[in-house]
Amino acid sequence: MRMRPTLSWTPAEDLPPGTTDLEPVAEALGAGGVLVLSGAGISTESGIPDYRGEGGSLSRHTPMTYQEFTAEGRARRRYWARSHLGWRTFGRARPNAGHRAVAAFERHGLLAGVITQNVDRLHQAAGTGNVVELHGSLDRVVCLSCRTLSPRRELARRLEEANPGFAPVAAGINPDGDADLTDEQVGDFRVLPCTACGGVLKPDVVFFGEAVPPRRVAQCRDLVREADSLLVLGSSLTVMSGLRFVRQAALAGKPVLIINQGPTRGDRHARTRVELSLGAALTALAQRLGVPVEGRAVGTAGD
Structure with a gap:
């Protein structure tokens, strides 16, 4: 009988600290097929606050x-x-350098898609086309x-x-x-x-206490299955709506990479967590890969 794969458990105190080494992320992007999962942290540089980061609004x-x-x-x-x-x-609100870098990665065929937990449409305003709005x-x-x-x-x-x-x-x-x-x-x-x-x-x-529509969850799960790796950008992964896709990728043996300032609930499943601001990190990745990033946004969040 074939055994179902399971996730290993690593105590939080045994998890490695965040790094500033972008090389594993650059390698994954260079290989293509990267699925991006973005959270509120990618929009803070556009003036939209985070829920759980330093000074987050949940406080x-x-x-x-x-x-x-x-x-x-x-x-x-x-x-x-x-x-x-x-x-x-x-x-x-206007897209920032992080949003523009993600759009550039998509234009150059490096991404399998973008799942965003944000409701601000800043990815689309930056020019990204294949975006699933997990929370509407x-x-x-x-x-x-x-x-x-x-x-x-x-x-x-x-x-x-x-x-x-x-x-x-x-x-x-x-x-x-x-x-x-x-x-x-x-x-x-x-x-x-x-x-x-x-x-x-x-x-x-999707309000707190409301479920993400099942069809949307299924669409995201399909994207995870088709991707070669998962890159988490600016999410603490505190809620299951995003964490489940990290767990799915890890169970499938796909590399999970995280760029977030501060520990996340998905760190135990990740190959690396880069502790850098997203605008600077993603701009540096684009430069390393020779991907030009356009400086002008397509529109604003309200367009």
Whole structure:
């Protein structure tokens, strides 16, 4: 009987520390067939904060859960007021050197695809084409009743008209585009229904407590199966939605390489973890491989 492969367990204290040696990553990229799994850390240089990094927003902010959003009208008012304000900043974010390097690797045929845990569309704005948005995108809105999708910019325009003069000063912006506002600042912010059926509108993103659509997970698993190696960029891999693909690659004997500032939950499965800022590391990799990186982005996150 054939034994099913298992993952070895290494105690956290026995894991090697991060390195600054990019050679293993350069070798994998040079061979091609690399699947990128990106997290919030790749967007911090674009001004979008991380959840769990140094000074991460989870230390001061509790994200809205799906259960709370769907159960309480007051919670939806609070969410949409904060998200509407945050969108003004979030939608103006520009791709950084890390996003542009990933796009350059794709143009030169080195990538098997990109799975991103981010909802900011900065990979696409930099020019990357084959991107699976694991957690959805803030630039789309979905009706929970009729499932109609619509552009976020259309809802933003409607909310501006319905809430003239709404311009409180936020204490900060979070990775999900949610601004930090007090209940007093939210006030009687007016929430708008779906124009098609009058149902409840929600950003087309996976909230905390909500499952990633099974078809999307299957698409990502197919990408892992077809790839030669997996490169994690800027993710602590704390949640299973991303970690499962690291485990899948490791079980299949495929090299897992990580570039992240700080330990990750996937370190025990990785051949190396490079402890460098992503913009500098990916730019250096592009130079080492002779891959020119375009300096101008295709658009902004809100395009």
